[in-house]
Amino acid sequence: QSVLTQPPSVSGAPGQRVTISCTGSSSNIGARYDVHWYQQLPGAAPKLLIYGNSNRASGVPDRFSDSKSGTSASLAITGLQAEDEGDYYCQSYDSSLSGSVFGGGTKLTVL
């Protein structure tokens, strides 16, 4: 059971907008620790998408954005493309564990 909870799967048609939630607690997201997002395409290593205060990693299109409220964070993908299909992970710091934690991951399917 991950400290950060993500939905197992989301889906959307090409061109649509999808969001992926990452729900934590008062010892991680709720404590205002940064949330970072990673993309893992099939058969590949994970790749940094968004870090810190909504900073997109180099080469990441502005179709990807994030937001945070209370003990939750979200990744939004607009103009969905077939190449976006893969797994997405959130990551933050947890003060109770004194270390970084990943969410369980969300599989994005482009219909």
Next chain:
Amino acid sequence: EVQLVQSGAEVKKPGESLQISCKASGYSFTSYWIGWVRQMPGKGLEWMAIIYPGDSDTRYTPSFQGQVTISVDKSISTAYLQWTILKASDSAMYYCARMSGAAASRFIDYWGQGTLVTVSS
């Protein structure tokens, strides 16, 4: 260009020992934390351990403490992950990862290509 190049896939038997490596290039090796992330087949990412090559300060996720050893050789900019007694449940993909950012804001900005470890009798 920052690169993390990991050693190749391994097939081992239960009870054997193993060390996998991650050679870093393109940046000051001693100035960034580097760590290992496990991904079991069909599962998510798990932090295992991180180390600061500058002073070898090491942190383990509790579930991996005592199960693996992380180390570095600064002279060749290489990080290692070692098992003394492998179990079938250690079969997984292992990624090395460079971390950026300060303390509780750290994130992984570069990943290795992964090393697949298979433990089977």
